[in-house]
Amino acid sequence: MEHRIIKEDNLFLFSSHSGDISQEHAQGYGLFTKDTRFLSEYRISTTDVPFYLLHSAADQNYKGKLIYTNREVRHGDAHILRADSVLWTRQRWIYQDVFYETIEFDNRGVEHAEFEMHVDLAADFLDMFAVRGYEHGNRGEMRQPDIQPREVTFRYTGSDQVKRATKIVFDQAPVQSKIVDEDRMVVRSVFHVRLPAGQTCVFRIAIQPEIEDGSVKQAIAPKTDQEALAELESSYETWRNSCVQVESDNEQFDEWIHRSIQDIRVLLTDLGHGWFPVAGTPIYAVPFGRDSIIAAIQTLIMNPSIARSTLLTLADYPGTKIDPWRDEQPGKILHEIRYGELANTNTIPHTPYYGTIDATPLFLVLLAEYVEWTGDQSIVTQLLPQVEGAINWIFQYGDRDQDFYVEYYQESSKGIANQGWKDSGDSVRHADGRFAEAPIALIEVQGYVYDAFQKLAVLFEHMGRIEQARKLSQFAQQLRQKFQQDFWCDSLDFPPVALDKEKQPVGTVTSNPGHALWSGIYREEQAKRVAEVLTGPLMFSGYGIRTMASSEVPYNPASYHNGSVWPHDNSLIALGMKKYGLHAQANTVIEGLFRAAKSFEYRRLPELFCGFDFEQGDPVPYPVACSPQAWAAGTAPVLLQTMLGLFPSCLQRKIYLNPQLIKGVNNLRIRNLRIHNGTLAINVERSTADGAVKCVVLENTTGLDVVLMNGCIHR
DSSP, rough: EEEEEEEEEEEEEEEETOOOOTTTTOOOOOOOOTTTEEEEEEEEEEEEEEOOEEEOOOOSSSSSEEEEEEHHHHHHHEEEEEOOOOEEEEEEEETTTTEEEEEEEEEEEOEEEEEEEEEEEEEEOOOHHHHHHTTOOOOEOOOOOOOSSSSSEEEETTSSOOOOEEEEESOOOSSEEEEETTTTTTTEEEEEEEEEEEEEEEEEEEEEEETTSSSSOOOSOOSOOOHHHHHHHHHHHHHHSSOOEEESSOOHHHHHHHHHHHHHHHHHHHHHSSSOOSSSSTTBBBSSHHHHHHHHHTTTTTTTTTHHHHHHHHSSSSOOOOBBGBBOOTOOOOOOOOSHHHHHTTSSSSSSSSOOOOOOHHHHHHHHHHHHOOOHHHHHHHHHHHHHHHHHHIIIISSSTSEEEEEBBBOTTTSSSSSSSOSSSSSSSTTTTTTOSSSSHHHHHHHHHHHHHHHHHHHHHHOOOOOHHHHHHHHHHHHHHHHHHHHHHTTTTTSEEEEEESSSSOOOOOTTHHHHHHHTSSSSHHHHHHHHHHSSSSBOOOSBSSSTTSSSSTTTTTSSSSSBBBBBHHHHHHHHHHHOOOOOHHHHHHHHHHHHHSSSSGGOSSOOOOEEEEGSSOOOOTOOOOOSBBHTTTTHHHHHHHTTTEETTTTTTTEEEEOOTTTTTTEEEEEEEEEEEEEEEEEEEEEEOOOOEEEEEEOSSSSSSSOOOOSOOOO
16 A cells, blocks of 8 residues: 555544655645644654665554665765664654654664754644545634644634644654644654764654644643553454454464454544444545444444444434424434534534435344343333434435435435435446436335335334234335336336436446345345346456446446545445355355455455456555445454354344355354353354354354354255
8 A cells, every 4th residue: 555544533644654644745644633734744854974775664553663774875985874783763653643653763883973863843724625625615713833842833813713733742852843844834843863883862753633612632742652552452352352263274364354453443433322333544534324323234243332333323313393404304313513714614414414214224223133132121211203204204205206215316406416326426327328317216225225124124023012013014015016117127127227317227247235134025036136247257356246347338446436446345246145145256256355355465355446357467456445434344244153053033033044155165163252141252264175154153142043054044
């Protein structure tokens, strides 16, 4: 990757591969929190002795490491300093809203080394939307930097009247600090480095954003850097121990799962109810509805506490009124929250913004799934007002024309036109390339509604809410019957992506119908046909299912939504295939994504990648894909669930298992699988003699019965 990201809670650093931040870079590098860039320049350089980069890593997410060494220094014919004599190491991490960096020079040579180190600093306090070029509003007042012997502070009063500051503290005083660029208010702090042969010297820097409203509370440098690092590493160890433990006979597969566990942790933020997954770095490190919900569903097998925190967090922000500016209606689940200057001044509607058609039914799906995994019915009682509000929104506002289908229509002038997960402006296209006109009923959303109502009906009946259960179940069955007729193109022998405003099918072959496999809304023969097409040559690249078939007019393998491969999209489709008993097709998808993951740095699947064929070489990265990204990180665990055929039902007091191992994995041991009131440990092994898969329960403290299945979950 050309960049490096480290993050902890609400603070993250987005830098170049070499570790620096510069306003000269168009990528939008910086130190960010609360949708504001608190550091726009952070470059460390040397005079007299030139260095070059040897190593750059941020694989642990919460800390990074950079190693440089020097080039030869000569004066005429005389050696001043031999090449590779001095090692320069930069280690950095984030803890409790403070960014720490330790800079160490180690002279391994025989000559004395002496040079200056320059630390260039600036803070422009730009809103994230302005950094990315999406939106610009009125600017506030930037003050002159406050330069003290061991501190530099940048201050800004925004047009929202919020005072923001960035404080930089050095552990030793520089020789001097002064402004070297008046226009950009760049401060250069100069340190003199004297390094005899065999000696080392260390500099330490702590940088903290400050906001006057108290949302960033910790005092600067509350601990020594090593104390902070030790506590940070301890918190990661605690996290790993709380998650499912996976060990197989394929080291690369294990690395893939462990990478997901690590990446999910770095994307978690506590907004008052425990760890909640933000959508992704660097652009979307904020609460999302759809993205966070899907990530929570994907990670139920990893750690179900994420789902609980996600439900409680989103329940704090239900729509309460009709507000076209924010695409808000009562009971609707939010799409996105922003916290910066542009949101505070109402320049953008993200306070929060509600322009998503799928977050509301998915919220209900997550609730029901969480109860099936944990048996925690108390959360249903706790969130009953929000649950009933979401149900009412589906009936009253989601289905505006009362035709059983939930549709979207953009009302906000600065909102999103396409409000499903494929939310780019060109993502819903007719076969001739025309854009579909709203109101648009997406195929996957009808599946989400069906699934939500089916699951809630079972849950409500179990809780004694019989009439409510009957109403939801009846609607779900009517929706299913109508869907199976309207959402099928005979000319394609495949479902359309949507119905347009005239109720005409948008007849392009896309991946969207695969989500309806997950929801279970198809007849069995329809499901088989959908799976056949999705794993066929026009849709399956060898690395995953494309968002659009290569035969379609709008297809472009480098398009955001019209030919690329999205791991999360594939993961839900594969889970749906498994539910229909289509094991071979599900394994085809898993094997493709695993093949792709092995080609990316750290075995990390990005948000998306281009949809070029496998035969053309390694997967081609999409240039601005978020990485790490929540539902991409959630892909590996939900595919693990798919391999296991694992479907807990605390309401039935059973755990259903139907394992099928992918190629290259012949033994798989799972421990600390948290279900109901305990944990489950199993071993799955493929026989070398006949290829049969055997599953052995090693431990079961859940209080539920384990049922080994043949066939499908959807009945």
